[in-house]
Amino acid sequence: MDCGTVRDSRTKRLDTIGMLARHAYAHAAEKGADVDTLLRKAGLSRGQIDDPDAHLEARRQIKFLNLVAEALGDDLLGFHLSQNFELRTVGLLYYVVASSDTLNEAILRAARYSSIVNEGIRLTQREGKGIGLTLEYVGMSRHLDCHLIEFWMAGLMRVCRELTNRRLTADRVTFVHRRSVNSELRAFYGCKLQFGADADETTFPLSVRNLPVVRADPYLNKLLIKYCEEALAHRETNRSSFGTSVENAIAVLLPHGRAQITQVARKLGMSQRTLKRRLASEGLTFTGVLNALRSDLAKRHIGDRSLSISKIAWLLGYSDVSAFSTAHKRRTGMTPQASRRHLHAKPRRCTRPSPIKGCDAEENC
Numbered sequence: 023m024d025c026g027t028v029r030d031s032r033t034k035r036l037d038t039i040g041m042l043a044r045h046a047y048a049h050a051a052e053k054g055a056d057v058d059t060l061l062r063k064a065g066l067s068r069g070q071i072d073d074p075d076a077h078l079e080a081r082r083q084i085k086f087l088n089l090v091a092e093a094l095g096d097d098l099l100g101f102h103l104s105q106n107f108e109l110r111t112v113g114l115l116y117y118v119v120a121s122s123d124t125l126n127e128a129i130l131r132a133a134r135y136s137s138i139v140n141e142g143i144r145l146t147q148r149e150g151k152g153i154g155l156t157l158e159y160v161g162m163s164r165h166l167d168c169h170l171i172e173f174w175m176a177g178l179m180r181v182c183r184e185l186t187n188r189r190l191t192a193d194r195v196t197f198v199h200r201r202s203v204n205s206e207l208r209a210f211y212g213c214k215l216q217f218g219a220d221a222d223e224t225t226f227p228l229s230v231r232n233l234p235v236v237r238a239d240p241y242l243n244k245l246l247i248k249y250c251e252e253a254l255a256h257r258e259t260n261r262s263s264f265g266t267s268v269e270n271a272i273a274v275l276l277p278h279g280r281a282q283i284t285q286v287a288r289k290l291g292m293s294q295r296t297l298k299r300r301l302a303s304e305g306l307t308f309t310g311v312l313n314a315l316r317s318d319l320a321k322r323h324i325g326d327r328s329l330s331i332s333k334i335a336w337l338l339g340y341s342d343v344s345a346f347s348t349a350h351k352r353r354t355g356m357t358p359q360a361s362r363r364h365l366h367a368k369p370r371r372c373t374r375p376s377p378i379k380g381c382d383a384e385e386n387c
Contacts, residue, residue, distance in 0.1 A: 040078040047071050050090045060089045080142045080162040087169040100169030104176035115139045121243035126231035135250045152225040165273040168199040171222050187236045193225045202328050264300045276339040283308045324362050331358050
């Protein structure tokens with residue numbers, strides 16, 4: 023490992039979310055996608071992709087991943103990217119866990135130092151009947167994403183397997199977002215998978231905690247911990263939007279019909295009055311955040327043809343299908359069924375000459 027890289031990491035944060043966006047860009051380009059157009063739609067530029075030190079806003083990166091997945095027709099983009107990802111490119115965090123003595127030591131250090139390389143997702147560890155590793159979003163909306171979280175959850179499993187040189191399996195793996203369990207995911211994890219859960223979490227049996235790390239190096243580990251502690255002490259505090267925190271709290275409560283302000287305030291550990299005041303300081307209201315969240319989730323769920331309209335109504339916390347249809351039509355001018363037909367309609371090729379220069383040959387006309 024280059025000691026200069028270690029020294030640099032004390033003063034410069036390594037943006038691993040940005041690293042994933044660049045990985046997705048290269049993958050999409052290799053597949054022949056119009057990557058520069060996808061970047062523009064996500065509000066990103068080629069210059070940001072080419073400059074490894076350029077900051078990429080998390081929300082824009084998530085949007086880019088969604089656009090790449092749509093362009094490639096790959097609903098498991100994040101998971102697929104995780105399979106050929108070079109783990110060492112994570113940098114300092116990888117080397118400090120890889121030089122630890124046991125898997126439990128490695129996990130504890132990964133949780134402590136995860137913010138050095140990534141402020142967007144926080145890793146936490148808890149121990150009870152099993153060892154729970156939870157990925158939590160910080161300063162960005164969880165409901166917009168599925169590819170980023172699936173990338174890091176699979177990456178976390180790959181790291182644990184590589185450290186111990188064993189094909190470890192968890193007791194269970196859970197995700198907040200919803201999807202049908204895919205055979206690829208089942209084969210990779212080899213355990214119970216749950217989507218639509220309350221947390222993004224991998225739970226290992228307690229028996230794995232003392233598994234030795236095959237490349238343990240106590241001398242290197244001691245040196246790297248010193249650098250990590252210095253980097254941790256100098257890190258900038260991530261001041262996330264309070265509106266995003268409210269949005270993430272609502273998202274978990276929606277399917278249970280409990281997304282009322284009283285429940286959200288209780289989940290965030292404050293009074294309704296404080297919640298309203300803090301939202302107002304950002305120019306937001308609880309109803310506005312709730313409606314915007316429902317609108318975003320409706321677009322995603324309607325695109326998933328495995329979900330019935332009645333199931334979507336329940337997922338969004340509406341009392342019945344009629345209430346959902348009325349609200350959706352008021353927002354979009356279409357019923358949920360019409361939106362689904364429109365979303366999945368294949369564009370027919372334009373067969374008549376267009377007087378407009380640069381006419382898109384696939385444009386509906």
